[in-house]
C-alpha cells in the first residue's frame with residue numbers, strides 16, 4: 001500500500017487554528033468572580049480607578065517631609081493606621097505610619113522603624129540618610145484609571161481574578177462555556193464499574209478527556225461509548241445537536257470497524273489527517289450536521305498528546321485566546337536517542353537532576369507513562385541525540401488546564 005506524505009505538526013495546528021477562528025464561540029455572559037476561574041475574558045478589563053488610589057506607605061515607620069529634617073529628632077504629630085484618612089502633616093513633625101496607610105499630605109518620605117530611635121521624650125531620631133519618596137507606593141503606580149489591565153481573550157486564574165477584585169469588580173464578562181460532546185468508540189471498551197469480558201478493556205480516554213475539558217471551562221455532553229451499530233450510533237449522534245464540538249477517540253485509523261466515521265461522513269465531511277507526530281498519527285477533522293468534529297487516535301497516550309498539542313489550542317482559540325501554546329524550555333537529555341524518526345516524538349519524561357529522564361515504556365497504549373511524567377520531551381524529525389544534548393521540554397502542567 002502506498003504511503004502518503006505526513007502532515008507536519010505545524011501545518012495541522014495552523015489549519016486547526018484557522019478553523020477555530022472562523023467559528024468563534026462568540027456569546028458572552030456575566031459571571032461572579034468566584035465562578036470565573038478557568039474562563040476566558042470576553043472584553044478587556046478597564047481599570048475604573050488608580051491603583052493604589054493614593055500614595056501609601058510600603059513600611060511600618062515614620063512619614064516626614066525631607067525639607068523639615070536637618071538631622072535632629074522630630075516630634076510625632078499623628079499616628080496613621082491602614083484604613084484611616086490622615087490629617088495633613090504638621091510642618092516640622094513626623095507621623096507614625098503603618099504599611100498600607102495613606103501618606104499624609106505634605107510628607108514626601110517614609111523611613112522604616114528599624115532605622116530610627118524612639119527617644120524617651122517621644123521624639124524620633126532618624127539614623128540614616130533619607131531619599132525623597134523612599135518607601136512610598138505612589139498613586140497609580142500599578143495601574144491608572146482607564147488602563148486596559150487584562151486583554152480580551154485572557155484566561156482567568158487566581159492572579160487575574162485577584163487583580164479584578166483589587167479593582168473592585170464583582171463580575172466579569174466571559175465567553176460562554178463551549179459545549180463539547182465526548183464520544184468513545186471501540187467494541188472492546190467497558191466503563192469502570194462493570195466486569196471485563198473477554199477481549200475487553202476499561203475506557204480510560206473518556207475519563208481523561210472529561211476532566212481535562214472541565215478544566216478548560218467546557219460543558220461536557222457525555223455521549224459515552226458508541227456501539228458498533230449504525231442505528232444506535234445515528235441515534236446517539238442525533239442527540240448532540242447543541243454541541244459546539246464533537247470530540248471522539250478511537251476508530252479513525254485504517255481498521256474496518258469504523259462505524260462512527262461512516263456515519264459522520266453520511267451527513268458531513270471528514271478528513272483523516274496523517275500527522276508527523278508520535279504518538280498520535282491519525283487525526284480526524286471535519287463536520288457533522290454543521291458541528292465541528294475532531295477525532296483523536298484511540299491509544300491513550302496518543303489521545304493525550306494530540307489533545308494537548310492540537311485540540312486544546314483549537315478549543316482555546318475558539319474562545320478567543322491568542323496564547324494557546326504551552327511555555328517550553330530546553331533541558332539536557334538524560335538519555336541517548338540513536339534512531340532518527342520520520343515523525344516528531346513526544347516522549348513522556350520526568351525532570352531529575354536537571355535532565356529529562358524517559359519513562360521506559362513509550363508505547364502509545366501505556367497511559368502510565370503520562371501519569372508518571374512531568375512533561376513531554378520533543379524530539380524533532382530525523383534527529384539523533386547524545387546524552388546532555390538540549391531537548392525541548394513541555395511541562396504537563398502547562399497543558400493540563
Ligand SMILES: Nc1nc2c(c(=O)[nH]1)N[C@H]1C(S)=C(S)[C@@H](COP(=O)(O)OP(=O)(O)OC[C@H]3O[C@@H](n4cnc5c(N)ncnc54)[C@H](O)[C@@H]3O)O[C@H]1N2
Nearest residue numbers: 184186203204205206250251252253254281297298299302
Ligand atoms: N495498519 C495500520 N494500523 C494502525 C495504524 C496505521 O497507520 N496502519 N496506525 C496506528 C496508530 S499510530 C494508532 S494511534 C492507532 C489509532 O487507532 P484508532 O484511533 O483507530 O483507535 P482504535 O483502533 O480504536 O484504538 C487504538 C488502541 O487504543 C485503545 N483504545 C481506544 N479507545 C480507547 C479508550 N477510550 N480507552 C482506552 N483505550 C482505548 C484500543 O483498544 C486500541 O488498543 O492505530 C494504529 N494502527
Ligand code: MOO
Nearest residue numbers: 279280281302364
Ligand atoms: O502514533 Mo500512534 O498515535 O502510535 O499511537
